[in-house]
Amino acid sequence: GAVVSQHPSRVICKSGTSVKIECRSLDFQATTMFWYRQFPKKSLMLMATSNEGSKATYEQGVEKDKFLINHASLTLSTLTVTSAHPEDSSFYICSAAPGGGVRGNQPQHFGDGTRLSIL
């Protein structure tokens, strides 16, 4: 089945550091990938839609200059949390579907998430 790999799985760093998270589709191409954030005991909330070869689309309230998204190839999207602060500590998860979900009814598949802790 479709596999989405996310790296790293856990990051602990000092306030002010920038952190890059990678999301790869291992056995399919994805023109669209999604980035979610999840706070403790809460459900997943969409942050942005990553589009291959074009600018990402951000949800209301998500700062595009804070959360930089690059989708340079059909198998890789990156999320960079710039100048991270303790309030950015969260569980970040990406998802993708073969063909962007257009082909048939391919479901979205998720990475295992990245636990980000800012000290």
Add this chain to the structure above:
Amino acid sequence: DAKTTQPPSMDCAEGRAANLPCNHSTISGNEYVYWYRQIHSQGPQYIIHGLKNNETNEMASLIITEDRKSSTLILPHATLRDTAVYYCIVRVGGSQGNLIFGKGTKLSVKP
């Protein structure tokens, strides 16, 4: 995408079938029912999806009522590793849109 309603929590004895209900009374004709689960500190895992016919795979069965206003996810022989939050999501099949997660059902499988 249509809204879904799920019970916040359920318990199930190990080895028994777990039946997780979902109401989606405003579902439209081109919307599919998707089920995911999230085990603590992991990304959501796809389980199964369907339009109107019942579906079965190696993980579970999906029973959709004839009027499509509700569905039930069945885990035939629940194990302790099935303890997770289960999400029922309705969306237009084949769309490129993101999934909207509700609060889901916290299933606790007990020995």
